[in-house]
Amino acid sequence: MGVQIDVHGLAKSFGRQNIWQDVSLTLPAGELSVLLGPSGTGKSVFLKCLVGLLRPEHGRIMVDGVDVCRCTEAERYELRKLFGVLFQDGALFGSMTVYDNVAFPLREHTRKTEAEIRRVVADKMELVGLAGAGHKLPAEISGGMRKRAGLARALVLDPEIILCDEPDSGLDPVRTAYLSQLLVDLNAQIDATILIVTHNISVARTVPDNLGMLYRRRLVGFGPREILLTSEEPVVAQFLGGHRHGPIGMSEEKDAVVAAAEGAWPRPLPELVPQLTPSPGLPVRRAIRRRQERVRLMLPTLPAATRRNVAATLDCARPGASR
Structure with missing residues (x-):
C-alpha cells in the first residue's frame, strides 16, 4: 500500500x-488526490517540494516518518525511491528509444541484469499500453504515447507514491480519458498514493478520492471529493463550474468594484458526478471504502442540502468493497 504524506504550514x-504560504494537508495512503488551481498558482512548485527538488522556506513534509525539508542528502536520496514522477511533458530523452527511456531508472539505481530489466520494462510498457513501441524514438510517437512512456518510466522502481504534473496537458479529450482510466486502474492494482496536479475540470470531477485547490497564495480547501465537489466556497464553486461570475478574473482576482457590480448570482448545489471505476476484471479500489468512512464521520458538520446530496452517494456505494 502507498505511503501517507503529511504537509504542515x-x-x-x-x-x-x-x-x-501556510499550506497544510494530508495525502491519504493508497488514495488518488487531485490538486487544482488557475495557471501560475504554484501547483508544479508544490510537487517539486514534495519530492525534495525544491526546499520551502517554512513548514514540514513528512513522508514515511522523515521530514523531506530537513533530512540529510542521503535520507532524501532514499526517500526519492518511494516516488515515481510523471513530468508535464513526459521528460523523455530524445536520443534514446522508448525502451531505453523506461529502463533508465533501473540501470541508474539498481543492479539488475539486462535480462531482469527487459522483464520489468516489458511489464510496465504493457501496463500502460505501449507493448511493441519500445524501439521507437520519442519524436516518432504521439504526445499521448510520450505521456504513457513517461508513466511507465515512473513505475519501473515500483514506487509507493506517484506524482503526476498535468498529465492531461496537450492531450485531446479522448486521450485524457484514457490516461485518467489508466491512473484509476493503476491504483486498483497497486494501491499506490497518487497525486495529480491539473486544471482539467473533467479529471477533477471524475478521478480523485480527494480534491484540493490553490488560489492566491493559499490552499482554499482539501478533502474528500464529496465535500469539495459540493463546496459553496465561491472560488471553488466558480472554478469547478467553469463560471465567469465569481472572484476569479482574467488575470487573477477581480477588482472589488467589478465583483460587487456582478452582485449575487445563482449557484445551484452541484451534482456529484460518478467517480471513474476500474476497468472490468480489476479489483474494487480499497481507497473508496477508506474515503467513504471518513466522509460519513464528516456528514454531521455539513449544511443540510449538502448532507442529503452526499449521503445519497454513500448509500449508493458499491457493496462488498474491502478495506
Missing part, C-alpha cells in the same frame, strides 16, 4: 515573490 517564495 508549508511556505515557498522565489526572491520577493511569495508563491503560497
Whole structure:
C-alpha cells in the first residue's frame, strides 16, 4: 500500500515573490488526490517540494516518518525511491528509444541484469499500453504515447507514491480519458498514493478520492471529493463550474468594484458526478471504502442540502468493497 504524506504550514517564495504560504494537508495512503488551481498558482512548485527538488522556506513534509525539508542528502536520496514522477511533458530523452527511456531508472539505481530489466520494462510498457513501441524514438510517437512512456518510466522502481504534473496537458479529450482510466486502474492494482496536479475540470470531477485547490497564495480547501465537489466556497464553486461570475478574473482576482457590480448570482448545489471505476476484471479500489468512512464521520458538520446530496452517494456505494 502507498505511503501517507503529511504537509504542515508549508511556505515557498522565489526572491520577493511569495508563491503560497501556510499550506497544510494530508495525502491519504493508497488514495488518488487531485490538486487544482488557475495557471501560475504554484501547483508544479508544490510537487517539486514534495519530492525534495525544491526546499520551502517554512513548514514540514513528512513522508514515511522523515521530514523531506530537513533530512540529510542521503535520507532524501532514499526517500526519492518511494516516488515515481510523471513530468508535464513526459521528460523523455530524445536520443534514446522508448525502451531505453523506461529502463533508465533501473540501470541508474539498481543492479539488475539486462535480462531482469527487459522483464520489468516489458511489464510496465504493457501496463500502460505501449507493448511493441519500445524501439521507437520519442519524436516518432504521439504526445499521448510520450505521456504513457513517461508513466511507465515512473513505475519501473515500483514506487509507493506517484506524482503526476498535468498529465492531461496537450492531450485531446479522448486521450485524457484514457490516461485518467489508466491512473484509476493503476491504483486498483497497486494501491499506490497518487497525486495529480491539473486544471482539467473533467479529471477533477471524475478521478480523485480527494480534491484540493490553490488560489492566491493559499490552499482554499482539501478533502474528500464529496465535500469539495459540493463546496459553496465561491472560488471553488466558480472554478469547478467553469463560471465567469465569481472572484476569479482574467488575470487573477477581480477588482472589488467589478465583483460587487456582478452582485449575487445563482449557484445551484452541484451534482456529484460518478467517480471513474476500474476497468472490468480489476479489483474494487480499497481507497473508496477508506474515503467513504471518513466522509460519513464528516456528514454531521455539513449544511443540510449538502448532507442529503452526499449521503445519497454513500448509500449508493458499491457493496462488498474491502478495506
